[in-house]
Amino acid sequence: xxxxxxxxxxxxxxxSNTSLPEGLLWRRLRxxxxxxxxxxxxxxxxxxxxxxxxxxxxLAVEVDGQHHHDEARKEHxxxxxxxxxxxxxxxxxxxxxxxxxxxxxAILTILGVIGARPSASPFGGGTR
Numbered sequence: 539x540x541x542x543x544x545x546x547x548x549x550x551x552x553x554s555n556t557s558l559p560e561g562l563l564w565r566r567l568r569x570x571x572x573x574x575x576x577x578x579x580x581x582x583x584x585x586x587x588x589x590x591x592x593x594x595x596x597l598a599v600e601v602d603g604q605h606h607h608d609e610a611r612k613e614h615x616x617x618x619x620x621x622x623x624x625x626x627x628x629x630x631x632x633x634x635x636x637x638x639x640x641x642x643x644a645i646l647t648i649l650g651v652i653g654a655r656p657s658a659s660p661f662g663g664g665t666r
Contacts, residue, residue: 556580559601559634560589566645567599573649583627586618595652596627603634 556564560579567577567590581591583598590599602615619629630651637644 557601557603557634559603559637562641563590563599563601563632563637563644566641567648572645573652575652583622584625586622588622588627591627592652597648597652598622598627598629599648600629600631601634601637602631 556579564577564579566572567579570576575592575594577590577592577599578588579590581588581598583591588598589601591597592599600615615631622629628651630648632644632647
């Protein structure tokens with residue numbers, strides 16, 4: 539099995555085993571509820587699977603649970619983030635505890651990042 543197929547298979551498994559914070563955030567992102575933007579969950583990107591991805595904004599949203607505080611995991615996340623950034627994908631990491639305790643803050647953070655990015659058109663208004 540090549541790397542791409544392995545990533546796709548892993549994404550399918552992850553979609554069926556969503557964590558509570560990811561599931562709650564997905565309820566707010568799905569069906570273009572956020573500014574009409576389409577988000578995908580457990581989206582394959584090269585060798586990685588992104589928690590959420592918005593192609594129009596080239597934004598990956600990662601919900602980081604407790605295991606992301608481990609030094610080895612932090613290093614892995616940094617390597618992954620650099621790879622994604624080289625692909626033109628901005629990574630936004632939101633702690634799971636924020637999603638669980640203050641969903642509105644998490645949503646406003648996502649909107650702030652999307653709003654701070656340049657539009658697709660040099661004349662403004664770009665496509666989403």
